[in-house]
Amino acid sequence: MPPRLFALCALAAAGLAAQTVDRTKAPETPAIPDYKLAPVYDTKLPNGLGVVLVEDSRFPLVTARLNFQAGSKFDPKDAPGLAEAVATLLTEGTKTRTARQLSEQTDAIGGSLAGAAGADALTVSGNALSENLARLLELVADVAINATFPQDEVDLYKQNRIQNLLAERAEPSFLAGEKFAEVVYGSSPYAHIAPTEEAIRKLDRTALNGFRDTWLAPNNASLLLIGRLPARADLMKTIAQQFGSWQQKQVPAAPKVEPPAPRRQIVLVDRPGSVQADIHVGRLAPTRVSAEFFPLMVGNNILGGGANSRMFKNIREKEGFAYDAHSEYNTQRDASTFAAVTEVRNEVVEPAMKAVLAELDQMASTQVPAAELTNIKNYMAGGYLLRLETQNGLANQLNNMNTLGLPKNYLETYTAHVRSVEPDQVLAAAKKYMAPGQAAVVVVGDASKIGDALKKFGDVTIEKAK
Amino acid sequence: MNKLLACCFLLASGLPVRSAGIAIPIESYKLKNGLRVVLSKDNAVPVVTVYMIYDVGSRAEEKGRTGFAHLFEHMMFEGSANAPKGVHFATVESNGGTLNGSTHPDFTDYFEVLPSNKLATALWLESDRMRSLSINDANLKNQKEAVKQERRLTFDNEAYNTAIVDVWPTLMFRNWQSSHSLIGSYEDLEASSVADVSKFFKTYYAPDNAALVIVGDIQIPDAKKLVETYFADIPSQPLPKHPDLAEPPGFQAIKKVQKDPLARVPGVIVGYPGPRRRSPDYYALYMVDAILTAGDSARIRQDLVKGKQSVIQYQADLGWPFAGSLDYRDPEPYAMFLLHNPNFTGDQIVEQVQEEIAKLQSAPIDAKDLERVRTQVRSLVIQGLQSSLARARALAQYELADGNPELINTELDRAMAVTPAEIQAAAKKYLTADKRVVLEIVPAPAAPSDAAGKKGDQ
Numbered sequence: 001m002p003p004r005l006f007a008l009c010a011l012a013a014a015g016l017a018a019q020t021v022d023r024t025k026a027p028e029t030p031a032i033p034d035y036k037l038a039p040v041y042d043t044k045l046p047n048g049l050g051v052v053l054v055e056d057s058r059f060p061l062v063t064a065r066l067n068f069q070a071g072s073k074f075d076p077k078d079a080p081g082l083a084e085a086v087a088t089l090l091t092e093g094t095k096t097r098t099a100r101q102l103s104e105q106t107d108a109i110g111g112s113l114a115g116a117a118g119a120d121a122l123t124v125s126g127n128a129l130s131e132n133l134a135r136l137l138e139l140v141a142d143v144a145i146n147a148t149f150p151q152d153e154v155d156l157y158k159q160n161r162i163q164n165l166l167a168e169r170a171e172p173s174f175l176a177g178e179k180f181a182e183v184v185y186g187s188s189p190y191a192h193i194a195p196t197e198e199a200i201r202k203l204d205r206t207a208l209n210g211f212r213d214t215w216l217a218p219n220n221a222s223l224l225l226i227g228r229l230p231a232r233a234d235l236m237k238t239i240a241q242q243f244g245s246w247q248q249k250q251v252p253a254a255p256k257v258e259p260p261a262p263r264r265q266i267v268l269v270d271r272p273g274s275v276q277a278d279i280h281v282g283r284l285a286p287t288r289v290s291a292e293f294f295p296l297m298v299g300n301n302i303l304g305g306g307a308n309s310r311m312f313k314n315i316r317e318k319e320g321f322a323y324d325a326h327s328e329y330n331t332q333r334d335a336s337t338f339a340a341v342t343e344v345r346n347e348v349v350e351p352a353m354k355a356v357l358a359e360l361d362q363m364a365s366t367q368v369p370a371a372e373l374t375n376i377k378n379y380m381a382g383g384y385l386l387r388l389e390t391q392n393g394l395a396n397q398l399n400n401m402n403t404l405g406l407p408k409n410y411l412e413t414y415t416a417h418v419r420s421v422e423p424d425q426v427l428a429a430a431k432k433y434m435a436p437g438q439a440a441v442v443v444v445g446d447a448s449k450i451g452d453a454l455k456k457f458g459d460v461t462i463e464k465a466k
Numbered sequence: 467m468n469k470l471l472a473c474c475f476l477l478a479s480g481l482p483v484r485s486a487g488i489a490i491p492i493e494s495y496k497l498k499n500g501l502r503v504v505l506s507k508d509n510a511v512p513v514v515t516v517y518m519i520y521d522v523g524s525r526a527e528e529k530g531r532t533g534f535a536h537l538f539e540h541m542m543f544e545g546s547a548n549a550p551k552g553v554h555f556a557t558v559e560s561n562g563g564t565l566n567g568s569t570h571p572d573f574t575d576y577f578e579v580l581p582s583n584k585l586a587t588a589l590w591l592e593s594d595r596m597r598s599l600s601i602n603d604a605n606l607k608n609q610k611e612a613v614k615q616e617r618r619l620t621f622d623n624e625a626y627n628t629a630i631v632d633v634w635p636t637l638m639f640r641n642w643q644s645s646h647s648l649i650g651s652y653e654d655l656e657a658s659s660v661a662d663v664s665k666f667f668k669t670y671y672a673p674d675n676a677a678l679v680i681v682g683d684i685q686i687p688d689a690k691k692l693v694e695t696y697f698a699d700i701p702s703q704p705l706p707k708h709p710d711l712a713e714p715p716g717f718q719a720i721k722k723v724q725k726d727p728l729a730r731v732p733g734v735i736v737g738y739p740g741p742r743r744r745s746p747d748y749y750a751l752y753m754v755d756a757i758l759t760a761g762d763s764a765r766i767r768q769d770l771v772k773g774k775q776s777v778i779q780y781q782a783d784l785g786w787p788f789a790g791s792l793d794y795r796d797p798e799p800y801a802m803f804l805l806h807n808p809n810f811t812g813d814q815i816v817e818q819v820q821e822e823i824a825k826l827q828s829a830p831i832d833a834k835d836l837e838r839v840r841t842q843v844r845s846l847v848i849q850g851l852q853s854s855l856a857r858a859r860a861l862a863q864y865e866l867a868d869g870n871p872e873l874i875n876t877e878l879d880r881a882m883a884v885t886p887a888e889i890q891a892a893a894k895k896y897l898t899a900d901k902r903v904v905l906e907i908v909p910a911p912a913a914p915s916d917a918a919g920k921k922g923d924q
Contacts, residue, residue, distance in 0.1 A: 021695050021696070023547075023548045023590070023594065024548050025548070026549075026557055026587055026590060027586040027587055027590050029583050029584055029585075029586055029587055030583045031583060032512075032562070032581050032583055033512035033581060033582055033583055033683070034512075035511065035512050058508075058510050058852075059848055059849075059851070059852060060848065061845070061848060061849060061852075091762075099772070100763070100768060100772075102762075103761070103762035103763040103767075103768065104763040104838060106761070106762060106763070107761040107762060107763040107838050107839070107841070107842045108837075108838040108841055108842075109841065109845075110841045110842055110844055110845025110846075111845065112761070112762070113762075127845075127849070128845070129841070129844070129845050129848075156772060156775055159775065159807070160771075160775075160778050160807075163731050163778045163805070163807065163808075164778065164779075166730040166731055167625070167730055167731045167805065169730065170625045170728055170729065170730045170731075171624070171625075172623065273727060273728075274623065275618055275622055275623050276618060276619060276623045306559050307555035307556075307559055307565075308555055308556050308559035308560055313552070316612075317552070317608075320608065320611045320612065320615070322615065323612065323615040323616050323618075323619045323620075324619065343619055345615065345618060374560075375556070375559070375560035376560075378560050378561055378562050379559050379560055379561075379562050380562070381562050381581075382561055382562010382563055382580065382581045383562050383564070384562075385511065385512060385513055385562065385581050386513055386562070386563070386564060386579055388511060389511050389513055389852065389853045389854060390852040390853050391852060392852075393853075
């Protein structure tokens with residue numbers, strides 16, 4: 001041990017009398033503290049660009065999000081991965097800046113700048129030291145409005161994306177997530193979560209420009225700024241300077257998402273040599289604006305939302321089948337999926353499957369005990385506070401609200417909504433969405449090791465890993 | 467839940483903070499039983515982090531007991547006298563919090579992040595397991611299975627990880643304390659007994675071998691009173707001996723090629739023995755790392771990913787893969803892990819990395835370039851202190867490694883003060899081909915499926 005440099009306060013501390021305490025039970029504590037979101041200023045520029053400003057002066061930082069309704073849902077059928085490619089390549093060159101200049105100028109403001117596409121939205125994310133906010137806005141505007149997709153950068157992107165795709169496909173969890181989306185969403189636009197190698201090879205500047213010109217318009221976008229911000233009037237002036245001359249245009253309607261009706265099917269993606277089986281059991285589920293959202297989200301957390309959930313306690317702790325056992329309710333703007341997920345060793349595929357199905361049956365047939373429900377509500381309400389600690393955390397929440405089309409008061413009313421969920425609502429949602437009757441089963445693993453075990457649950461379609 | 471490699475994949479994340487605009491308030495003291503306490507108040511969001519750090523990690527393990535520190539960490543979640551098995555998880559989660567523990571080469575940490583009304587609850591839980599952990603056969607058996615399953619999931623079934631955890635340390639280190647597998651072998655895990663667990667607990671999990679850090683929405687007098695109430699009467703133990711980590715003399719550069727049936731893209735690890743923590747060279751290499759790998763304008767990205775189009779992804783750090791610059795202890799390497807385009811050989815990638823380093827060795831860095839890197843580092847460090855958990859972790863590291871949590875407010879100044887000449891000198895002194903360790907990871911055709919299983923417990 002290095003020598004300690006100080007023990008300044010030791011005496012003062014020793015002077016505090018230890019209180020006698022009953023260690024046999026958890027201490028009595030005060031009620032959960034209130035937290036009010038900082039005021040959100042919400043406006044629009046004349047060209048239709050939404051602007052959302054939130055002051056957070058704890059650190060000398062600013063965080064920006066420019067959100068377009070232009071995610072992978074908008075990929076043409078024969079070009080999966082186009083939105084993602086556009087997002088990534090926005091920061092690789094503009095009319096006045098090379099990729100290298102963009103990188104250097106971003107780093108010089110202590111910042112980052114990157115585009116990414118999810119299922120619904122394409123988001124340009126940036127941050128910087130707050131003293132450099134004006135320069136950050138200039139860069140965000142430049143990549144959003146003036147990206148040129150230089151040929152050499154497109155070529156490099158294609159080459160690297162193919163290699164990345166290979167690396168992703170080495171991960172069983174990726175293969176399982178990909179196949180599960182395909183099975184649940186059928187031929188609808190949410191069915192693909194990644195490009196194909198063929199689509200990447202075909203990608204060209206014409207396609208990139210076409211996507212950009214169709215969807216990246218101010219009236220299809222919203223700019224969010226959080227951090228140590230300058231005076232409102234000055235800031236609005238800077239924003240207008242950077243984004244005000246951006247031309248509004250007609251944006252086509254978003255593609256329709258019409259997934260097939262859920263049905264029981266078992267799909268095994270063969271991954272020879274796998275010592276684990278990655279199991280997804282689930283189906284289509286309602287969106288966040290549905291009245292069933294909060295009951296199903298509460299049910300999802302009871303079933304598999306962390307170390308206090310049934311799947312964790314039973315499948316991981318009690319049975320020891322798996323290191324990971326959880327459930328997921330992945331919501332998108334137009335449709336969602338629910339799945340119970342576990343990754344188990346080959347030898348216990350059959351009992352683990354039985355255990356997962358039994359947990360789903362239990363959720364769908366028996367009302368949740370009051371104490372368990374209260375616990376889960378506290379878990380969700382506390383978790384909400386924890387997510388707001390950082391600028392990125394708050395920015396992601398607000399950006400997500402925009403992506404999913406949630407009401408403006410979503411964050412402020414979240415806790416009240418969670419607390420209002422009744423046991424019969426959870427049961428009703430579970431009957432509809434968790435009962436395994438029409439759940440699809442997707443498994444990634446070594447077919448020669450686990451195929452027979454799976455066949456005990458029905459007909460199995462075996463597919464090769466892509 | 468519990469992770470072994472918590473710091474593994476963070477890029478240049480360390481080195482909190484600085485004079486420019488940030489002053490983290492700190493109050494630190496020691497209880498009579500030797501427990502070091504660090505408090506930092508921030509009432510902006512009603513959240514509090516309780517962070518318990520013990521001065522023991524995987525490098526303290528004995529031969530025949532590889533993986534034991536991590537196995538023990540799992541045992542810490544198996545219940546204690548007043549919070550039996552399951553209560554710890556249930557209590558934290560049902561109050562809306564998160565928790566975890568992780569085992570590192572030189573320390574083990576446990577934390578709870580909770581709404582701030584639950585500070586006493588977290589202290590009750592942490593003190594109860596420090597005072598009265600439930601050690602028995604059933605719990606040990608259960609956690610042996612959990613750890614073996616974690617090994618299968620996180621290592622045996624994931625590309626690159628076996629090479630990183632089992633092979634890389636044997637090339638970088640010759641002292642067994644550093645070179646053995648930190649996740650451990652199935653045989654050693656199986657051989658661990660309840661007596662081992664009890665002895666380890668008594669030796670290392672005493673208040674005088676630990677520090678308690680509380681950050682967030684607290685009032686200092688109330689927090690002090692609660693700490694006293696819950697921890698003051700836990701008896702201290704004789705301070706344990708720390709392992710001798712000195713590397714034997716006679717280091718030799720080495721290169722090895724490892725086949726990986728799960729990898730689809732070739733990778734290469736390049737490492738060099740590093741300087742002492744907080745020595746002038748340490749700050750210089752910290753800046754070298756930032757020049758090479760931090761931010762989009764970093765040289766590896768601009769010259770290799772984009773220019774030569776040879777590298778696809780990379781990560782690097784002082785202490786990589788098991789530590790970062792913040793929890794770096796001696797001896798540690800500076801190392802870089804690169805996935806690359808299969809049109810290039812591993813040797814070519816190593817040469818290209820060495821060429822980038824040669825540029826830093828042959829001439830001092832341009833002042834404008836260095837200014838940009840400094841701004842980038844300053845911003846990354848400030849960003850890295852936003853959450854109460856991140857601040858608690860940094861304070862705990864500085865308390866444990868340096869005996870001085872105030873370093874959170876001053877370390878960045880040291881990095882900012884590094885000069886072009888110091889950068890050049892450090893690159894010349896440390897990052898040369900004759901001090902270089904290389905591990906190539908080559909994708910191999912999938913093995914016949916019965917060969918992929920690991921020995922021991924199938």
